[in-house]
Amino acid sequence: MTAAPRARSGENGGERGTLSLNGVTRRFGDYTAVDNVSFEVAAGELLALVGASGSGKTTTLRIAAGYETPDSGTVTLGGKDITRVPPERRGFGMVFQHYALFPHMPVEQNVAFGLEARGVNKVDRLVKARAALASVGLEGAGSRPIQSLSGGEQQRVALARAMVIEPQALLLDEPLSNLDPTLRQSTRDDLRAMLRRVGVPALFVTHDQEDAFAIADRIALLKKGKLLQCGTPEDLYYAPVSREVAAFIGRGSIVAAEDGGEKAKVTIGGVSRELAVTRPKDAASKIERAFVVLRPDALELSRGASVLAWRGRVTNRRFAGGMEVYRVELSDGVTVEVESNTANVHEDDAVSVSPLKGPFPLVPG
Amino acid sequence: MTSKQRQNWIIAVPVIALLLWSVIYPNVAVIVGSFENGLGYWREFIASPADREALRTSLVISVASVFASLAIGVPLAFLLGRFEFPGRRLLRAVATLPAALPPLVGVIAFLFLYGESGVVTRAIQRAFGMAEAPWRLQGVGAIVFVHAYTMYVYVFLFVSAGLERFDATLDEAASGLGASNLQRLRRVTLPLLMPAVAGSALLVFMNALGSFSAPYVFGGGLRVLSTQILASKTNGAMGLAYVETTVLALSAVAGLALFRWLERKRKYTLSSKGGRVRKTIRSRKIQILTTIFAAVVVVALVLPHLMVVLVSFARDGSWTTQVLPPEYTLENYRRLFSESELWRPIYNSVSMALIATAANLVVCFVAAYLIVFRRFSGRGLLELLVALPWAIPATAIALGLAATFNRNDPATARVLLVGTFWILPLAYFIRDIPLVASAVESSLRQMDASLEDAARGLGASWLMTMRRVIIPAARPGLVAGGLLAAVTAVGEFVASVVLYTHSNRPISMEILAQLRALAFGTAAAYSVLLIGLVLMMTLMARSFEERLA
Numbered sequence: 001m002t003a004a005p006r007a008r009s010g011e012n013g014g015e016r017g018t019l020s021l022n023g024v025t026r027r028f029g030d031y032t033a034v035d036n037v038s039f040e041v042a043a044g045e046l047l048a049l050v051g052a053s054g055s056g057k058t059t060t061l062r063i064a065a066g067y068e069t070p071d072s073g074t075v076t077l078g079g080k081d082i083t084r085v086p087p088e089r090r091g092f093g094m095v096f097q098h099y100a101l102f103p104h105m106p107v108e109q110n111v112a113f114g115l116e117a118r119g120v121n122k123v124d125r126l127v128k129a130r131a132a133l134a135s136v137g138l139e140g141a142g143s144r145p146i147q148s149l150s151g152g153e154q155q156r157v158a159l160a161r162a163m164v165i166e167p168q169a170l171l172l173d174e175p176l177s178n179l180d181p182t183l184r185q186s187t188r189d190d191l192r193a194m195l196r197r198v199g200v201p202a203l204f205v206t207h208d209q210e211d212a213f214a215i216a217d218r219i220a221l222l223k224k225g226k227l228l229q230c231g232t233p234e235d236l237y238y239a240p241v242s243r244e245v246a247a248f249i250g251r252g253s254i255v256a257a258e259d260g261g262e263k264a265k266v267t268i269g270g271v272s273r274e275l276a277v278t279r280p281k282d283a284a285s286k287i288e289r290a291f292v293v294l295r296p297d298a299l300e301l302s303r304g305a306s307v308l309a310w311r312g313r314v315t316n317r318r319f320a321g322g323m324e325v326y327r328v329e330l331s332d333g334v335t336v337e338v339e340s341n342t343a344n345v346h347e348d349d350a351v352s353v354s355p356l357k358g359p360f361p362l363v364p365g
Numbered sequence: 366m367t368s369k370q371r372q373n374w375i376i377a378v379p380v381i382a383l384l385l386w387s388v389i390y391p392n393v394a395v396i397v398g399s400f401e402n403g404l405g406y407w408r409e410f411i412a413s414p415a416d417r418e419a420l421r422t423s424l425v426i427s428v429a430s431v432f433a434s435l436a437i438g439v440p441l442a443f444l445l446g447r448f449e450f451p452g453r454r455l456l457r458a459v460a461t462l463p464a465a466l467p468p469l470v471g472v473i474a475f476l477f478l479y480g481e482s483g484v485v486t487r488a489i490q491r492a493f494g495m496a497e498a499p500w501r502l503q504g505v506g507a508i509v510f511v512h513a514y515t516m517y518v519y520v521f522l523f524v525s526a527g528l529e530r531f532d533a534t535l536d537e538a539a540s541g542l543g544a545s546n547l548q549r550l551r552r553v554t555l556p557l558l559m560p561a562v563a564g565s566a567l568l569v570f571m572n573a574l575g576s577f578s579a580p581y582v583f584g585g586g587l588r589v590l591s592t593q594i595l596a597s598k599t600n601g602a603m604g605l606a607y608v609e610t611t612v613l614a615l616s617a618v619a620g621l622a623l624f625r626w627l628e629r630k631r632k633y634t635l636s637s638k639g640g641r642v643r644k645t646i647r648s649r650k651i652q653i654l655t656t657i658f659a660a661v662v663v664v665a666l667v668l669p670h671l672m673v674v675l676v677s678f679a680r681d682g683s684w685t686t687q688v689l690p691p692e693y694t695l696e697n698y699r700r701l702f703s704e705s706e707l708w709r710p711i712y713n714s715v716s717m718a719l720i721a722t723a724a725n726l727v728v729c730f731v732a733a734y735l736i737v738f739r740r741f742s743g744r745g746l747l748e749l750l751v752a753l754p755w756a757i758p759a760t761a762i763a764l765g766l767a768a769t770f771n772r773n774d775p776a777t778a779r780v781l782l783v784g785t786f787w788i789l790p791l792a793y794f795i796r797d798i799p800l801v802a803s804a805v806e807s808s809l810r811q812m813d814a815s816l817e818d819a820a821r822g823l824g825a826s827w828l829m830t831m832r833r834v835i836i837p838a839a840r841p842g843l844v845a846g847g848l849l850a851a852v853t854a855v856g857e858f859v860a861s862v863v864l865y866t867h868s869n870r871p872i873s874m875e876i877l878a879q880l881r882a883l884a885f886g887t888a889a890a891y892s893v894l895l896i897g898l899v900l901m902m903t904l905m906a907r908s909f910e911e912r913l914a
Contacts, residue, residue: 086368087821087822088821088822088824088826091824093822094819094822096815096819097815098815100813100816100819102816102819102834105833113825114823116825116829116833117820117823117824117825117829118824161823165824
């Protein structure tokens with residue numbers, strides 16, 4: 001279940017080329033930035049580290065890169081312990097958040113820098129740098145100064161610089177956060193394609209779950225230094241392991257439920273509905289304080305009151321391109337959002353809300 | 366992490382040791398020396414009427430200099446920052462010119478202009494048919510006059526910067542709320558400018574307290590702390606000199622502490638969106654008055670420089686009772702470069718300045734690198750060490766060196782430098798540490814810290830990272846700081862007068878000697894040489910700073 005779709009074989013850390021963090025902890029004074037985090041990234045796999053700011057995702061990435069040494073735990077590559085190998089001898093390619101391109105060198109010297117450090121002669125490194133630039137769609141840009149590049153071009157130069165050294169792993173810190181929204185969409189696809197081609201473990205940090213969904217094979221969700229869940233985007237969306245994961249991933253309201261195994265009973269304003277649920281792996285056979293996640297696309301809405309539905313009042317309505325999203329205040333202080341094509345419902349209208357399609361994620365509270 | 370900490374210390378220890386030895390040790394030696402005789406020297410200091418007078422005069426001059434500088438600097442900053450009028454650009458261009466005068470040269474220019482036989486003095490005397498000069502350029506008034514001319518620049522620059530960052534919308538908001546011009550000035554503008562005014566006032570105070578050249582030349586019989594130190598040393602009363610130096614240095618360091626505290630206390634930063642539009646003065650009458658005023662200020666600011674240039678062409682000994690020197694010649698300049706006795710000081714100053722600056726570049730680069738990029742427990746100490754020489758008056762630094770490096774004694778880390786060539790380069794090096802370090806620091810702060818990480822991640826060794834990434838980033842600061850340090854060292858006077866010997870005498874001492882021999886033309890020619898160097902290097906430094914921004 002946790003193995004990446006494209007990971008070629010095995011799930012143990014001993015596999016050749018797999019990057020793994022094992023029980024890694026990093027403290028700064030009293031503050032624990034990363035708390036006993038473990039995961040692995042197979043060769044050719046893309047793993048996104050997702051979390052809010054302060055969740056420890058960047059520190060985790062820096063530990064993987066060797067810029068931070070964990071207080072406990074180990075980092076291994078292909079089964080070899082590299083915890084104390086300094087970054088300059090790890091041979092990883094890293095793309096920094098603001099790209100960290102050397103402002104006093106033209107594009108091709110930036111790209112060739114890693115080869116220069118490896119003692120590659122001038123002619124060879126320029127040939128390779130130009131090839132790397134071509135592979136990111138920047139043929140002929142080699143002599144341009146860094147300052148003349150757009151944000152998207154800088155990002156690709158940074159990527160070329162990281163890939164030209166034939167890295168053992170690729171690490172990217174918020175690779176898309178400096179791009180404007182329209183560029184971001186197209187860059188996601190390019191980035192995924194390029195990272196795939198390299199065929200090494202790729203680990204990237206993002207605070208944007210849409211970026212993570214679009215690019216990653218698997219997602220590791222961090223909060224306050226702890227790993228909450230690591231799995232495919234579908235796992236996190238449809239089968240969150242905890243209320244915290246459900247609250248972070250996707251939109252949706254989390255409401256109390258009575259766990260009945262295959263189904264769960266949700267009672268709002270005296271109206272009870274039985275919902276088909278997905279249970280987290282390793283969950284107890286009966287969860288005492290259980291909640292279900294009601295996503296906007298899994299609910300439907302109709303005008304007026306209906307006996308079998310949850311009744312409420314529309315407090316807000318916004319157009320979301322091809323559909324409306326209604327915010328509906330139900331009884332018992334529950335508020336849900338519902339996607340609907342019904343256009344003739346207005347703010348302050350009385351409406352009925354009922355489950356449209358399941359199964360609904362069930363999580364412990 | 367531990368290996369990185371170890372590396373930090375391996376780099377930091379030699380630099381910190383060198384700074385402790387050159388910056389702290391001499392000052393500690395002075396303080397210890399002041400207690401050599403128990404409290405004896407201190408009692409002597411307190412009982413001495415001369416010292417009490419010196420202390421009081423120093424304070425009076427410093428306070429008066431602050432008020433005079435504020436009176437010139439604040440209105441000028443407002444006028445240039447807020448109003449548009451014919452001649453504004455010219456006035457703005459020359460407003461900082463006094464800062465380009467080496468200390469002794471400024472004093473000499475004033476002597477040529479306003480001294481008893483100065484051009485302005487004589488002209489007024491002739492015009493009104495007076496039997497005697499209308500004033501004597503001597504005493505507290507004369508010193509404050511010179512201070513106001515050279516030190517108002519601090520006030521002007523601070524307040525101008527404050528006005529520039531001032532958010533114009535604040536003013537608009539206040540007037541939208543119905544505040545009158547005067548209410549806006551009193552309730553919005555001035556309170557927001559207070560930190561700039563207070564900071565610059567403190568700078569002027571510290572500079573005036575440590576000032577040496579003006580009291581030395583114009584003091585007459587007047588005593589101030591800095592000149593009193595030299596007098597005590599010359600008289601062989603080293604114990605008393607130590608006490609006087611301690612008092613001077615400690616009050617200056619207290620001033621620095623206060624200045625830092627003020628800077629930290631500033632709670633809000635002023636941020637501006639775009640440039641503020643200057644008001645064009647509408648009333649024709651006021652416009653004309655403003656322009657005339659601007660013209661007068663421009664002339665007053667440029668006159669000292671012009672005067673030095675003029676006198677540098679005067680034949681030595683020809684200028685006696687005339688308003689202007691009567692005979693002109695190129696001889697003075699020719700002699701500077703052809704007579705070995707006159708060429709010697711130029712050679713001395715330039716070579717000592719180059720040695721000092723080279724040392725500054727190496728030491729300050731390492732210090733700035735550690736301060737900007739490395740987190741380790743010695744960082745605070747390092748920051749203090751590179752800032753201190755800025756606060757300690759040059760006279761105190763020089764006396765410390767004289768008291769410390771006067772014999773060879775490996776056990777106490779003393780080396781005999783007094784009386785040798787090397788004592789002046791050391792003094793110049795110490796004085797220029799803050800200048801170079803802060804220039805390099807500001808360059809490095811503009812560098813994205815992740816560049817160093819990026820270089821290492823790409824496999825670069827520590828040495829390659831330095832050579833290819835850090836030093837190129839520091840280059841604008843190294844060049845600008847180095848140029849300014851070199852030029853300051855070439856014209857240095859205050860520490861030189863305490864420490865020079867005949868064989869390593871610098872330009873400033875030769876100017877003084879020529880002046881005493883009434884060879885005004887030669888003294889002025891040296892001065893023009895210094896001014897030319899200052900202007901050239903300042904312009905070069907500024908163009909590098911612009912490239913940095």
